[in-house]
Amino acid sequence: MKKDLLIIIPAYNEEECIEDVLDALECPEIREIADVLIMNDASSDNTSWIAKKRKYKVITHVFNLGYGSAIQLGYKYAVRRRYDYVIQMDADGQHDVNNIPRIYEELKKADADGRYPDIVLGSRFLPGSSEFHVGGCKKFAIRLFRHYIRRHTHVSIQDPTSGLQGLRFPAFLYYSKYGHFDERYPDANMILQMLLLGYRIREIPATMHARETGKSMHSGLRPIGYMLHMACSLLWITYQYQFKKKDAGIGESGAISTKKYTDEKTEIYG
Secondary structure, eight states, rough: OOEEEEEEEEEEOTTHHHHHHHHHTTSSSHHTTEEEEEEESSSSSSHHHHHHHOEEEEEOOOOOOHHHHHHHHHHHHHHTTTTTTEEEOOOOOOBTTTHHHHHHHEEEEEEEEOOOOOOOOEEESTTOOOOOOOOOHHHHHHHHHHOOOHHHHHHHHHHHHHHHHEEEHHHHHHHHHHHHHOOOSHHHHHHHHHHHOOOOEEEEEEOOOOOOOOOTOOOOTHHHHHHHHHHHHHHHHIIIIIIIIHHHHHHSSSSSOOHHHHHHHHHOOO
């Protein structure tokens, strides 16, 4: 029986963590509802071998292309394989797999107006979220991004840097196209972009854990480059929306055109 949910796990040199993540994903509650795809971004350790040994689908980059490129290729795979939902999570063990059924159910839950979320964020900062330590610099960045997003979209997002996300087909179809997704640091900039384009985003409390082993993508001097990149990206996205008025299938009310969504899915799936 074909499943309608794909879990995408980008991984780069995560041999110390990924086996525990895969162990957790093999519980019946996950296996019954989802397929799993490991996006191996040219790891130099045994990450790919561990996943393949356990019979998981693995796609490997020949060269290290970055976190965003790995996820975007996963979106392309989901489009071609006709999945309706995607949940992306990290391979380092920070994202508890118990969040997956909750995000999946939230993606299928309509609001009072009968509208479904296009993106569901697993948030570290909502009532009901687990306690999670965030360093001073990261905390400052999150507050800055919250303020910027709220100012330009009038939407309050408590955790705009969460990598634990669920997406419905319209959202990951948009992300899968050239130029629609940040290949380096898809983060608060992508949340801003999707809100400006009229996509609906919900947050739910999430359980997360501190990384115990391995090396973070934000280690060393990388946070400086991350902040510079994010600042430029946020400004550029705002400029594009306000002055270029790019056609993205958005109606006058800011809602995604249902006809455009239906036409695109028909064109791809036949």
